[in-house]
Amino acid sequence: MAKPGIPKGTRDFSPExxxxxxxxxxxxxxxxxRFGFQPIETPSFENSDTLMGKYGDEGDRLIFKILNSGDFLEKISAEELMVENARSLTPKISEKALRYDLTVPFARYVVQHQNEIDFPFKRYQIQPVWRADRPQKGRFREFYQCDADVVGSTSLWQEIELVQLYDAVFSRLGLEGVxxxxxxxxxxxxxxxxxxAKDKLIDFTVALDKLDKIGEDGVKKEMLEKGISPEALEQIQPLFQFSGTIKEKLVKLSQLLSGSDEGMKGVEELRFICDRIEVLGLDKSVLDLDVTLARGLNYYTGAIFEVGPPSGVSMGSIGGGGRYDDLTGIFGLKNMSGVGISFGLDRIYLVIEALGLFPSTVAATSKALFLNFGDGEALYAMKAITALRKAGIKAELYPDQVKVGRQFQYADKRKIPFAVIAGETEMAGSRYALKNLATGEQQLLGFDELLDVLSS
Structure with missing residues (x-):
């Protein structure tokens, strides 16, 4: 029998x-x-037509399709099979797909439940998503997204609050300099x-979004291949060395975009957001204007965000999002502007681990292990364990009557800080011997005293 394994790009997780x-x-x-968002959940898979066409060509290729149940080739003719065209066959053999992100399913949810929702609607969602991407450090095929979105409001104060939300979370996690x-x-x-190059906006933004992956030369090469002229690349050259404070960058952008009404509107929206963040202040994060930030998803229409880890940590973005003015329009509900952000749980985990910022108390281990000396002693121990659990203390009984040394080894491997000895002697005096496994200190206690020590 072959050795069992898991699909590439997925992981098992230990208790720790x-x-x-x-x-x-x-x-x-x-x-x-705290910021007023309410939880919802959506199915792990959606109808294919809900997802396809919402993320651009590159996103569509990364969507996991689910084969129809039963004989999925039943409706395919021999002639169609001979053509061997996967793109034309896929809709006929797969009508559902695993969700690629949480935003498009959320848009579907809003349209489907619009008569039950009070707008503006602030929702959060913490669920797994799937992408047929090439696995690498910090990039998986199955991973969790933690999203917060507001729909039904065009107010830029929502963007300001989302910047504050990012800062609040990362500050609580102890991440400085995000x-x-x-x-x-x-x-x-x-x-x-x-x-x-207005007719090549998608090609332009998709290429620009790869700057941190393929570098300036790689971006220019891709743009040229997509038909953007060398003269146009010469005009955008300043973008690759765009430096200064946010205020200075906005002045440069105003000069560059003076001939574009839409571009100037974008500058004014950024100025509104950044000026107010400057007044309100951030705790441990830094806000920066990055004119090469594009975010490859086609549905963004206004402000876009991407969060980089603290300096010194080699990792891709740990969050991102933006404003989408008419995402629900693709499902028939027009003029429903929204804005949202996402936290990359898996990458945040890797960053915190690399920086050693997880508190020592995080591990979900028991506070005390009661040793097993036999059925009578185990019953005595279980009475105490039951009372401790009702008081909110994690405690457990070693299930088998084996050598005491083996039970102590088990507690050590589980990183359980206390062992409780409840043998015949302790039972006779209605006592418990509590041993601190880190110091070796042992004390004989009544139940109330035991509860006090384990509670502290």
Whole structure:
């Protein structure tokens, strides 16, 4: 029999890893709710036509398709099979797909439940998504997204609150120097307009979005291959060395985009957001204007965000998002503007692990292990364990009556800090011998005293 394994790009998680992941999720969830967001959940898979065509050609290729149940080739003719055209066959053999992100399913949810929702609607969602991407460090085929979105409001104060939300979460996690990059798709549209490449806006933004992966030369090469002229590339050359404060960058953009109404509107939106963030201040994060930030998803129309890890940590973005003016329009509900951000749980985990920032108390281990000396002693121990659990203390009984040394080894491997000895002697005096496994100190206690020590 072949050795069992798991699909490439997926992972198993140990108890310690799950506890650390839950620690991050709890902090994100707590801040979502502090900012007024409400939870929803959507199915792990959607109808294919809900997802396809919403992420651009590159995104569509990364969507996991689900074969129809039963004989999925039943409706395919021999002639169609002979053509061997996967793109034309796929809709006939696969009507459902695993969700690629949480935003498009959310748009579908809003349209489907619009009569039950009070707008503006602030929702958060923490669920797994799937992408047929090439696995690498910090990039998986199955991973969790933690999203917060607001729909039904065009107010830029929502963008300001989302920047604050990023800062609040990363500050609670102990991450200092996180960079929240901001740009605006209207600025990118304006640049494409100014250089005469408005008809190639998608190609322009998709290539520009790869700057951190393939570098300036790689981006220029891809743009040339997509039909953007060398003269146009010459005009955008300043973007690759765009430096200065946010205010200085906005002045440069105003000069570059003076001939584009849409571009200037993007500049004014950024100025509104950045000026107010400067007044309100951020705790441990830094806001920066990055004019090369494009975010490859086609549905963004206004402000776009991407969050970089603290300096010194080699990792891709740990969050991102933006404004989408008419995402629900693709499902028939027009004029429903929204804006949202996402936290990359898996990458955040790797960053915190690399920096050694997980608290030592995160591990979900028991506080005390009661040793097993036989059925009578085990019953005595279980009475105490039951009472401790009702008091909110994690405690357990070693299930088998084996050598005491083996039971102590088990507690040590599980990193359980205390062992409780409840043998015949202790039972006779209605006592418990509590041993601190780190110091070796042992004390004889009544139940109330035991409860006090384990509670402290």
């Amino acid at each position: 890893e799950v506890s650390k992941r839950q620690y991050i999720i709890d902090i994100i969830k707590d801040n979502f709710e 960079t929240i990059k901001i740009n605006n798709r209207k600025i990118l549209s304006g640049i494409a307009d100014v250089i005469g």
